Amino acid sequence: MITIRKFYYGDYGESKNGAADISSTNEAKKEWPLWEVFIRSKQGLDHKHAGSLHAADAAMAIENARDVYTRRMEGVSIWVVESKHIHASNPDDANAMYDPANDKAYRHPTFYNLPDAVKHM
Amino acid sequence: MDQLTNYTLFLADNALIMGHRNSEWCGHGPILEQDIAISNIALDLIGQARNFYQYAATLIDNNATEDSLAYLRDAKEYKNCLLVEQPNADWAQTVLKQFFFSTYQYYLYQQLQNNNDEQLKAIAAKALKEVTYHVRWSSEWVIRLGDGTEESKKRLLKAVDELWMFTGELFEPASYELNINIDFIFLKENWNKKIRSVFEEATIDVPAETSWYQSGGKIGNHSEHLGFILAEMQFLQRAYPNSEW
Numbered sequence: 001m002i003t004i005r006k007f008y009y010g011d012y013g014e015s016k017n018g019a020a021d022i023s024s025t026n027e028a029k030k031e032w033p034l035w036e037v038f039i040r041s042k043q044g045l046d047h048k049h050a051g052s053l054h055a056a057d058a059a060m061a062i063e064n065a066r067d068v069y070t071r072r073m074e075g076v077s078i079w080v081v082e083s084k085h086i087h088a089s090n091p092d093d094a095n096a097m098y099d100p101a102n103d104k105a106y107r108h109p110t111f112y113n114l115p116d117a118v119k120h121m
Numbered sequence: 122m123d124q125l126t127n128y129t130l131f132l133a134d135n136a137l138i139m140g141h142r143n144s145e146w147c148g149h150g151p152i153l154e155q156d157i158a159i160s161n162i163a164l165d166l167i168g169q170a171r172n173f174y175q176y177a178a179t180l181i182d183n184n185a186t187e188d189s190l191a192y193l194r195d196a197k198e199y200k201n202c203l204l205v206e207q208p209n210a211d212w213a214q215t216v217l218k219q220f221f222f223s224t225y226q227y228y229l230y231q232q233l234q235n236n237n238d239e240q241l242k243a244i245a246a247k248a249l250k251e252v253t254y255h256v257r258w259s260s261e262w263v264i265r266l267g268d269g270t271e272e273s274k275k276r277l278l279k280a281v282d283e284l285w286m287f288t289g290e291l292f293e294p295a296s297y298e299l300n301i302n303i304d305f306i307f308l309k310e311n312w313n314k315k316i317r318s319v320f321e322e323a324t325i326d327v328p329a330e331t332s333w334y335q336s337g338g339k340i341g342n343h344s345e346h347l348g349f350i351l352a353e354m355q356f357l358q359r360a361y362p363n364s365e366w
Contacts, residue, residue, distance in 0.1 A: 032152070053154050056265070063258060064154040067161050 034083040035061040039075035047079050126180040127297035133173030134201035165251040172244045192358035195235040196347045204287035206347045214280035225291045226252045229310045260319045267323025270328035289334025297320030
């Protein structure tokens with residue numbers, strides 16, 4: 001039985017739990033890396049994040065994704081990327097990153113008067 | 122029973138017993154993703170078996186149903202080949218068994234989808250898509266294990282040793298297979314070609330053509346393993362006839 005440990009994504013926490021840090025240990029060599037799965041539900045739509053899974057390499061990740069995430073006709077195309085290649089913003093920075101946008105209502109384009117000829121805006 | 126009925130039961134039994142063996146992995150797979158993969162294959166095969174049993178039931182028409190055919194026939198009446206009833210050992214043996222069987226099904230269904238019998242034709246055409254994936258999935262694993270670590274290679278070679286003797290039967294037609302318009306030479310050559318190319322990638326040798334082969338399953342002479350499968354599968358239906366839930 002292969003033990004599964006779910007690694008965090010991206011930069012933060014890497015020193016404690018990240019994929020890059022643990023890959024050098026013997027225990028990690030027995031574990032398959034984590035992959036993020038993106039599924040396109042039909043032609044013309046974009047790929048959306050569906051979840052994650054473990055696989056030894058990209059080919060196996062796509063087959064696993066097919067078995068785990070498209071059993072109920074969810075998709076027509078699959079992308080996979082190893083989770084460690086995804087860089088994420090740090091949740092601790094949320095105040096500085098996102099709060100300042102809170103009171104800037106003027107950034108929404110709701111203050112323009114549109115001519116009647118322009119539809120579907 | 123006529124040849125077509127026997128042949129349809131043969132196709133159904135192969136799919137059911139192989140599916141049942143795979144279902145034994147459910148909850149025991151080496152890793153969650155592969156547990157789901159092999160359970161999917163089990164469901165595909167049991168679905169194929171149902172289609173064939175339903176068709177066989179219409180051919181028999183003596184109050185036969187898909188359930189009576191699956192649950193109330195004894196080992197001697199089962200026509201599956203010996204390969205599919207072999208117990209699961211480790212993962213290498215399981216994926217190799219799947220690879221041998223799926224490759225056989227693949228070339229068989231390719232022919233059946235052009236058969237004169239409309240039902241066999243339709244079921245084979247539908248199942249072929251599933252089987253194409255089973256071949257892909259199982260070949261990937263054979264290559265991974267053969268060309269993997271020393272341990273994985275050792276296990277795969279042991280599995281080849283154990284299972285090869287059951288592959289000859291696939292290409293020895295039983296009497297009910299003779300008038301179904303199957304080209305056994307085509308079947309065997311293509312099967313061999315696929316096995317050779319995957320084994321080559323897996324860096325392992327194909328056993329000699331002249332090996333000794335087991336046979337008998339197709340005409341009801343099974344190993345003791347089938348009885349245990351049926352005991353487990355049929356117990357409920359035999360202890361509580363016609364029970365539903």
